[in-house]
Amino acid sequence: MLTTPNIRLSRIIRNTWKVDLIMLASCTAAYMVREFLIANHFSIPGILPTLLGTAIAFFVGFNNNQAYDRWWEARKIWGSLVNDSRSFARSLVHYTGSEKEISHRMIRRHIGFLYALKSYLRGAINDDTPTRYLSEHDEQEIAGASNKHNAILSLQAKDLQQLSAQGHIDGFKFIELNEMLTRFCDAMGMSERIRNTIFPTTYSYLTKVFIWLFVVTFTLVISETAGVFSIPLGWLISFVFVSTQINGMSLVDPFTNNSAGVPLNQITRTIEINLLEMIGAEEVPEAIKPINGEYVL
Known part of the structure; x- marks a missing residue:
């Protein structure tokens, strides 16, 4: 996620230079066709680009x-995970007393759950960060699970039941903590839905064709x-439309590991720091800092 109000021109060029070259070549070809083939035969009516420009405005x-709705929904989901995680840890610390x-163990496991969910959303299959907060027994329990973050929630439910059976929490506290686990499951499912639902390809494809x-x-x-x-005037107009379209499409997959995505690294690290401080952990990692003072991942 970008953290600065201004975007460097170099970043815009890096994102659009390939399309810019295509559009520049198209403008040059169009000029050559007009100049050497059809100049003395007929003229293109000005209403044609006007109608196409209107259609493009609707599509873009x-x-x-x-795209922004997908990005903002993802950001709200992970914003709710921040609040619910803090409430979950605070309730466990104060409700269970001397236990x-x-x-x-449940608080540390919850950090592992967040990192496991983040790894899945970003396709980081070989990320071993979640295991740092799981016991050896936990790792064995979820080893065969295809959805490890969901398996971790099942372990949380078992420990919650154990707290209730041993009398460390009463029925009302059990219900409250179990509702938090349900909210974690809801957030997990909504995140998976966004990641697994592909933005309609025809919309982005037709927009590119219409711009061309x-x-x-x-x-x-x-x-x-x-x-x-x-030629340069045509390229300038194309630059405006192409940049606007690319800017929108960069938000289609909000969990991708780039400057336009939801900053999952920063969010999970923030939760990790808060929860470790709640249980008085000796080793607490530092907060994620912006890369080049420009964006966080």
């Missing part, structure tokens, strides 16, 4: 709105009066 606007072994057609017809039309300057 729809794509960007839907620290199980409660501290618009740039070509725009260059053909203005080349009658602007001459060779229609």
